[in-house]
Amino acid sequence: MLKRPILLAIGISLLSGMLGARSLWAQSNNPEAQRLQQLLENRDRQVKALLNAGPLTPERRARLKDQINSVVDFETMGRLALGPFWNNLTPAQRQEFIQVFSDIVREQSLADLDIYRAQVRYERIEVQGDSARVLTTVTYKETPTKVVYLFNRRSGQWKAYDIIIDEVSTVDGYARSFQSVIRKRGFEALMNSLRKKQAQLTRPASS
Numbered sequence: 001m002l003k004r005p006i007l008l009a010i011g012i013s014l015l016s017g018m019l020g021a022r023s024l025w026a027q028s029n030n031p032e033a034q035r036l037q038q039l040l041e042n043r044d045r046q047v048k049a050l051l052n053a054g055p056l057t058p059e060r061r062a063r064l065k066d067q068i069n070s071v072v073d074f075e076t077m078g079r080l081a082l083g084p085f086w087n088n089l090t091p092a093q094r095q096e097f098i099q100v101f102s103d104i105v106r107e108q109s110l111a112d113l114d115i116y117r118a119q120v121r122y123e124r125i126e127v128q129g130d131s132a133r134v135l136t137t138v139t140y141k142e143t144p145t146k147v148v149y150l151f152n153r154r155s156g157q158w159k160a161y162d163i164i165i166d167e168v169s170t171v172d173g174y175a176r177s178f179q180s181v182i183r184k185r186g187f188e189a190l191m192n193s194l195r196k197k198q199a200q201l202t203r204p205a206s207s
Contacts, residue, residue, distance in 0.1 A: 033125040036132055036151065036158050040122075043071060047116060061110065068109045068116075073159030074102035076152060080161065081174035085182050093187065100194045107201035115140060132158065 050064045078098045079086050086094065123135040132151040137144055148164040163170040181190040 030125075030127050032132070032153070032158075033127045036125055036127070036134070039071065039158055040134070043067060051113060051116060056113075065106050065110055069102075069106045071158070071160055072102075072105070073152060073154065073161040074098055074105065076154075076159070076161040077171055077174070078102075080171045081178050082182075083175055083179055085179060085187065089187065093191075097191065097194075100191070100198050103198050104194065104201060107198075130154075134160075 046067045047064065050060055050067065053060060056064070075098050078101045079094075081101075082089075082097070089097070118138055118140040120139075121137045123137065126133040126135070130153040132153070134149040134151065136147045136149070138147050139145075146166055149160045150162040150164070151158045151160050153159075161171070178190055181193065
C-alpha cells in the first residue's frame with residue numbers, strides 16, 4: 001500500500017549528493033530559496049555524519065530516521081492523500097491516521113541505506129510566497145530520474161508535502177490507494193491495514 005520506491009525517494013533527493021549544487025542554486029537572489037538550500041545542505045551533512053559514524057546502533061538508527069524525515073510534512077501529505085474523506089474524520093481519527101502513516105514512512109525510509117549515497121544534481125529552486133519547488137535529477141544504479149519536491153512554509157519552516165517522480169505524484173499514488181479502500185470497505189478497513197503494516201515494521205527483531 002505504501003510503495004517502497006516512492007518512499008525511498010524522500011531520502012534520495014533531499015538528503016544526498018550535494019556536490020555541485022551551490023553553483024546552480026546560488027543564482028537565485030530570493031532569500032527564502034537560499035534558506036531552503038541551507039536547510040537541505042544541513043540535513044545532508046547530518047545524515048552523512050550519522051552514516052559514516054560506525055555501526056548503526058539503535059540510538060544512531062533512531063537519530064538517522066529523525067534526520068531523514070524531519071523535512072517531510074506528514075500531516076499535509078496525509079490530508080491530501082485522503083482527499084474529501086479527510087473532512088468526514090473526527091480529530092482523533094485524523095491524529096491516529098497521521099501517526100500510523102508517518103510511522104510506516106519513517107520505518108521504510110531506513111530499508112536500504114545505500115540509496116542515501118545516490119548521485120543527485122539539484123537543478124533549481126523556485127519560490128513563490130509560501131510555496132516552493134525543488135527540481136533534481138537522481139542517478140541511482142546508473143538510472144537517472146527526474147524528482148521534483150513541493151514545499152510549503154508553515155510556521156516559518158519549509159516542509160515537503162509531495163514528491164513527483166518522473167511526473168508521477170507520490171500524493172496522487174497514496175490518494176488512489178487509500179481512497180479506493182475507503183470507498184470499497186470504509187475508513188476503518190484502511191486503518192486496520194495500516195496498523196498491521198505499522199506493527200510489522202516496528203516489531204523488534206528477534207534475537
